[in-house]
Amino acid sequence: MTTSPAENSNVRIAVDAMGGDRAPEAPILGGLRAAEALPDATIVLVGDREVIDTTLNVAPSVPANIEILHASEAIDMAEKPAIAVRKKRDSSIVRAVKLCREGKADAFFSAGNTGACVAATMFGWGRLRGVERPGIAVTLPTLVGDTVLCDAGANVSCKAVHLLHYAVMASSYVRLVKGIPEPRVGLLSIGEEEEKGNDLIKQTLALFQESELSCGAVPIEGQHIFTGEFDVVVCEGFLGNVTLKTAEGLAHTLITMSAQILQEELPEPETLAASQRVVRRLVQRTDYAETGGAPLLGVAGNCIIAHGRSDERAVANGIQVAEKISRKNLNQLILDELAECELPPPEV
C-alpha cells in the first residue's frame, strides 16, 4: 500500500461522491473540476451511479478522465464510524478504500464522516510500518501564511511516541506539499519552559531529545499557533480537536461581531460594498474548507479528508492535494524519516 506511481504515470484518485454536507453536488462537481486541472490523473467518483449521472448531466461536459464506481450505500455524517464501516460494506467510503487496497486507485478523498474515513482506512489499509496511531493534519490560517496542526482528532488516547510520529509525519507533509525544507515544529503546551506542561508533554520532550530527530520540537502556547512562527503544531487528538473547533468557533464569532460593528460604524450606502468586502476577505482567510482538506497521516495509503462544509472548489483543491501526496509518495518520505530517528522499540 505504500508504493506510489512514478512521477509521470497516471494517478487514480477515488473520490467519495456521497460524503459531505453539500454532497452529492460538491464532491461530484469538485471531482470534475479536479479532473480538468489534472489531465494526468483519473478521478473515480464512487457512489450511487444514478445520482452521479444526474449530477454530471448538469455539467457542460464531462472530461475523459472521469470514471464512476457504483456503490449502493452511503455513510451518514452522524453515523457511528466503526459500526457504519462494518455494516455498510457497499458504502462509497468502504468501496473507495477497497479500490485503493486492490491497487486500482492511488489515493482516497472524502468530505464525509471523518471517523468513518479513519475507521475504513485503518481496517482496509492498516497502519504505515512503525506508526502506532494515525493523525489528521489540518491547515490553520496564521498572520503570515498558515500552519499544520496534527492530530486534529483521529486518536484521543495518546502516548509520547505518537506525538513524535505526528511531528515526523506532519513535517514530511509540509516539506512535500509546501516545499519548506526544515519545518519549524511546535509542541502545543502551556508554557515555553520545558518544566511546564503535563506528564505527556514532559515525556514527549524527553523522547524528542532521545530520538535526535532532525525536525525537533519546542514547547509552545496556544497563541503561537496563529503567529506564523511554526509550520507544524503537534498535539494529542483530543486537545487538537478542541483547539480546532475553538478556533473555528471564535473566528465565526469575531467575524459576526465585525460585521455588526461595521454596520453600526459605517452605515452609509457608499461604504457598504467595501464593508462587505472586508467581511468576505476575513471569511476567506479563516475558512478551513478553503484549504482543501487534511491528510490522514500514518495509514498505509494516501487519504485526504475534507471539512464537511467543503464546496466544489474545496473538493477540487483537496483532490489535487491527494494527487500530489500520492504522486510524490509522501508515505515513502515518512518511512525514510522514521528510519532516520533512533526510537526505543515500540511497546507490545
Add this chain to the structure above:
Amino acid sequence: MTTSPAENSNVRIAVDAMGGDRAPEAPILGGLRAAEALPDATIVLVGDREVIDTTLNVAPSVPANIEILHASEAIDMAEKPAIAVRKKRDSSIVRAVKLCREGKADAFFSAGNTGACVAATMFGWGRLRGVERPGIAVTLPTLVGDTVLCDAGANVSCKAVHLLHYAVMASSYVRLVKGIPEPRVGLLSIGEEEEKGNDLIKQTLALFQESELSCGAVPIEGQHIFTGEFDVVVCEGFLGNVTLKTAEGLAHTLITMSAQILQEELPEPETLAASQRVVRRLVQRTDYAETGGAPLLGVAGNCIIAHGRSDERAVANGIQVAEKISRKNLNQLILDELAECELPPPEV
C-alpha cells in the same frame, strides 16, 4: 478562612501592588480607583512602601480607605512559582496572602505571577473543605454576553471529581456575580454525543449522573464556547490553558487582519475614524484584561487573579469582583452546593 464579613461591614482587600506587566502603576492607581468606587471597603496596597508612596503622589488625592503594607520583595512574572513563594517570604504576594490568613484582610487581588498566586494561597490558606484541586475561572467573550471557563490552568493533572468540582464552583460564581440562577454548564469535549471524548470525559459524565448535581453538564465542542449558549465551560487545566491562549492568539490575529483589510478596502481619509472605531470596539470585546480578573476557586479564601496585562481600569474592576465574592461569601455558597451533591468519598 471561609467566613466572610456581613453584608454591611467593612471589607478589606489586600492588593499586590508589585504584580503585573504594568506594575506598580496599574495595581496602585487601580487600587485607588477601586477605593473610590467602594467607600465601604479598605484597599490595602501591599508592596514596597517607597514605590507605593511615589506612585500615590501623582494622584490628585488619596482616599482615606487606602492603606499600605510594606513588603520588601516582589515575585517576578517569570519566576518559578513554588520556589519563589518559599524563598520570598517578604514578597507582596506572600504578605498579602498572609494578611488574609491572619484575618486582617478578606480578599486578595493580584495581576502578578499566576502560578505564584496559586502556590501562595494553597500554602497559606489551604483548600476549601471537600475540594481537591483549585481551578481558575476566566471570563471569555461570546456572541451574546460572556462565559466562564474553568480551569484555565491552575491544575494540569485532572480527575473526574475535579471537573465536577469546577462545575459546582464556577456555577456558584456565575450565580453570585452575574445573578444567573441556573447557569448552563458545558463539559468541553470533542462531540455532543456522550460516547465521544476521552476516558476523563466519560468518567466525568458518569460522575455527573451519579452526583445528581443540580447544575448538570452536557458535553460540548470548542465552537460552543463562543456562541453564548453556555454560562460555564468546564475542562481540565491543561486543555483550558491551551484553549484560553488559543482564543487570545486567534483574536489578536483576526483583529490585526481586520485592521489590515480595513485599511486596504477603506483607504479614504473620511472613513479612517470609523475604521479605527471598528478595530477599537473589536479589541474591547475581546480584551480579557477588561473583565477584571479571574477567581481562583477552591482555595479557602477569596482570591482574584488578573491578566498580567491588566491596566488601571482592569485592576479596579478586579478588586470590585474580589470585594463582591468576599462580601457575598462565595465560598459558603460553594460549600453549600457541594454538600447538596451525592459524591463518592474522596480518594486518600
